[in-house]
Structure formats: structure tokens, C-alpha cells
Amino acid sequence: MVIESKINDEISKIILKNNKVSVEILNLGAIVEKINVEDRYGNKENIVLAYKDEESYIENPSSLGSIVGRVAGRIGKGSFKLNGINYELDKNNNGNCLHGGYKGFSKKIWDYSYSEDEEKSTAIFTSFSKDGEGGFPGNLKVQVTYSLEGDKLSIEYRASSDKDTVVNLTNHSYFNLSGNNKRNVLEQKLYIDSDKICELDKDLIPTGEFLSVEKTPFDFRKLKKIGEDINKNHLQLEIGSGYDHPWVLNKKGDFDAILVDEESGRIMKVKTDQKAVVCYSMNFPDELPLENGKVAKKHDGICFETQNLPVGYDDCFLDGIILKKDEEYYQKTTFEFEYM
Template identity: 45%
Template sequence: MEIFEKVLGISNNKEVICYSISNSKGIEVKILNYGGIITDILTPDRNNKRENIVLKYKNWESYIDNTSYLGALIGRTGGRICNGEVYLGDKKLVLSKNYNPNQGHGGSEGFNKKFYEVKCEILQNEAYVELSRTSPDMEENYPGNLEVKVKYILTEDNELKINYYGKSDKDTLVNMTNHSYFNLSGNGKEDILNHDLYIKSKSIVELNENQAPTGLLMFIEGTEYDFTTSKKIGKDINGNHPQLINGKGYDIPWYLEEGDGADLELYDEATGRVLEVYTDRKSIVIYTHNYPDDEVLENNKSGQWRYGVAIEPQNPPIGVDSCFVEDSILKEGEEYVSQTVYKFEVR
């Protein structure tokens, strides 16, 4: 196991530093101290050719605004909060409506736009980069001084584990996730429509016309959203399901079933690369890059529609009439602990 660091440049009078963790199997993960951003996950294909399997901006400066949240740590809460308003007990929180008319991904200056203190350690069979900061009371109008730690652990078993931790001195809301866009073709050579996807889910969280949860689950057997048997992402993406049309592609939480095995599997037949995802969260948001930005990517192209699939394990976002809010409440003095595991294989 090895860890290296490299200063990429200066933003807001602070150094933007890239930390690289690598194992003996050819897996390498690169994380920024800004935004907790994963810029690279380098893995070999079946011919042992090593390439990046997450979308990456060509220039590091593009990560400062990062309107697509490429690779970013999302917090305090992932997804949309309906109309930017939510009740926490009997207290009404009024949040920024940066996803008009909703609040999205933690607000105008969420965790994706913060610098973090960094701690690194190499152990016998794993190495990690831990990012930490305190989100101050009323940052983005969330109550409580929230102590945040996010640990990115790469193992010799070809697993990337992301451990999330939070503790607040007031009741608050926490629902963190990561917003990496996966593309197993390597270095963004092709779109993701030929990727095979499996999701351990029989229902999705119903969204209203503004993409906020209604509080209901929709059973998906036999619909375009049914990935209980692995199928290509592009097979039904242009279907007539109302939720699909409203999102201009897949952009919704799948509610996960309990049981053994991976919660999600992504496979690219052309390269043999396999990604398995295991999470302790109740849902996984899948977003098929339906609204790409104009920043130049690693492949020297921009505005590439459906060139990545964001896989965002989290609890269901807060919707109409504060539905699902109980899944995001962190009580004063209690600990928020969550883990998602990404396992990389070749088939």
C-alpha cells in the first residue's frame, strides 16, 4: 500500500492537494482535500490495461465550481429537500433553494465546496485518507456544530470503503453520500448505455413534478425501472414511464431490499470491469448524467450526455410535507455512522 500527495494549485488562498492511495493489485484512488472529491479510480480491465473508471475534469480548476458534483462529498444532506423547507421537530428550517424550487445537495455552499483537514495512514492490508472539518452552527441554515469525518479506505481486496461520521451539539439533519460518476469503459471512451446494471430493489421513491419525494414508493416490477435482473442501462432509458420522462432519464432513488449479496452491480462487457456496491443506507440514487455541464473532461470532450452514471447511496431525500425526514435526523450528541463499499473486479 502506498499514499502520495501532490499540490495541484491554489484556490481561495489555500492549497488544493490530491492524495493518491494505491494497492499492490493495480488499484489507485485519488481524493482532493477540497470537496472530498474523488477524481480518479484507476482499475485494470481483463487485459490488465489500467484506466480511470470515474468521470474526471481535464483541469483541476473545474472542480472549484463543479456544477455536476463530479466525485464530490455531498452534505449535510444528499438529494433535494422539497421547497427548501423542512420541519425538524417543531422547528421549521428554511434552506436555500439552489435547486429551484428545492434545496439540493446541502445548499449553495455544501460539503462539496469546503476544504478539509487530512490524516493519512498505511496499515498492513489497507491505507486510508481521512478528511475532517466542523460544519458550524447554521451553516446553510442547518442547526448545530457538526463534527464531520469521512474516511476513504483502499484495501488489498480491491475495495474502496467510504466511512461517514458525524456528531452535532444540536438536533440537525445529516444524509451524506458521494457523487462519483462511473464509466467502466475507462477514461470516458464511450457512454454508459451498454453497461449492465443490477439493483436489489423492487420499488422506487415516487417524485413529484419538481423531483421531490411524495412520500410514496412505486413498485417497479416489469417497468423501465426494474433492474432486479441485470440489463443494459440504455435498454429502457427512453421509455414512457412518467418518472423517466420527468427526469429525462434515470434520476431517482431505488429503495433497497434486505438480503445477502451486492446492493448494486455495474458491468461493462467490453472491458470485463465489474463494480459491486454494498451500503447500509436505505436507498441508492441513480442519475444517468442527463444534464451534463460544459466543462472539458479527461477525454477532451464536454457536454457529454449519459457518459457517466452517478451512484449515490443515501437515505431517501426529504420530500413533500417533510416526508422521510426521520431518515435524516441526527439527535444532539448522537453519532451518525455509515459505510458504503465499492468492490472492483474483472470478469
């Protein structure tokens, strides 16, 4: 089932719904506002952080639920070189470019359409970034497709440009399986199929080096509480005031990441075709009220930003996100919801 409603003259909401899951999406930023799933007792609750009112998403300093890009993450010194040309970008984060700059896709009103059949409901969002916007080259067309089928929500990303450019899109939802943000995520258990992370500098920008997770707080190769090691004495944790790192995925198992809340019984399994997932433990919450009327607190949610490796400093991972003229960028991530 698909339900459409108007918030105001510009902002609309699309709800994808079946008897297991409902997903509420705004055309502002193609934002996932709510994902409602049952717990072990049959109570259906929202498992992503949501603002109290939709107007808060216009500012949205934490990028709640939004599609971020052109390039997710931080580009060191707000510049990169492609085909011998140096591109100066918006410097919207301490002299660096974060999530595409001041006019990234999280701030745009997207066009949309939707469809449904007996098995699946789908919403397709399209947007455009003109050549030079934010400093990036190429007229870039983007399409994001949300599909709900049974207990699985998939997000497919497509993009094309009339010039060689760079693209690295992701969704910035903050998950909290307790339901309606009843508890923070520190007691929830996390698994990540990864042997190494990207080292970050003091500005949270990849240096180009990798660090083994072995015998560190970043080892989630077995289910472990998010809060078990988050306050340990480790330079990388001190830099980010928690987790905010790209884990390089091994691609060995059926799923790339798993989140478990034992109290509610909810389980979320993540599968992606991307090389990495940035898990961000909401270390710097904003001051806008959430749907429960409370202001978000540190570690109230955790992001699973599936993507290719962030650009970092000195274009260290740039090659992985180059989109050639008239070629198609594509990626897919699926979230599967269960309960014990």
C-alpha cells in the first residue's frame, strides 16, 4: 500500500506500508522520517530518530534520515583534483566539505512517483544538481528508489552526469531499535563484518591509512554492545567522541552489519554492495526536539552510512567514487527487520 499526503505547499509525505512494516518518506531530502516495525510483543513503533514536526527537517543540522551527497562524508580542505583540474568546494565543516556542501541533496525538494503491487510498494525520488553547484563538476541527475517488500526495505541509488565527476551517496538515518527512542543505543548489540577501519585525523577525515580492528574497541566481528568499549582509552574514539568511522567490509557473510535490541526483541540486518559502512554513534546531537518531545542526547541513535570509501585528504580514496561522463552510478542497500 502507498499513501500520499501533503505537509504544506512544498513538502509531501509518502508512506509505504504492509502488515509488517511502514516507512514514511518526505520529498524534502528524500528523508526517511519513520520506520515502524513490531517488537516481540506485537507493538509497532518507530525505529529511526524523527523530529517532532516536519518543518524541523528544513534545517536538519544532523541530516536525520536524509539522502546526503553529492559526496557523503568529509573532503579534506574542501577540494579535489580530477582530470588535472582542481575543484574548490563549499567549506561547510571546519574548512572541509561535508555531505556535498551547503546545497546537498538533503536540502532539496525532490520530485517523486510511486507504485504498488501485491508484493511490493515503491517510491521513486528524483533530483538534480547543476554543474558547479557546491563546486562539483557536471550536471548530475539522481534517482533514489525506496522499495518495501515484506520485512525488507531496499534503497537503490542511480546517478548520471554530463561531465566526469565524483559521486558517493548514502542515507543518514539514525536507528534505535528500542522503539520511539525509549532508550539510547549503548545497550544494543552490533555486528560488523569488517577487519579494518579507515584511520581518521583530528578533523574526522580519512588519512589514507587503515587500522586493524583486532584487539581494539572497533572489533564488532562478534555481536557486542555498542557501549561496551565506546569510552575506552583509544585515540580514534577520542577524535570522534565515539564511533564515526568507515569500516571496510569483508563481504564474507550473508549480511554486512546486524543491530540487535534484546529488550524489544528487534533485529535489523544490513546488506549492501558498497565497500564500506560508516557507523556514526550520534556523538554530537543537535538541539531540535524529537517526536517524543525530548531533545536528542548523545548516542540516541546509530547510522549505517553504506558507501564507497570517503575521499579523505589529498584525494586518497578519490578513484573509488569517480563517475565518468554518461556512465551510471548505482548502489543498493537492504535493511531486513526481524524480532526474536
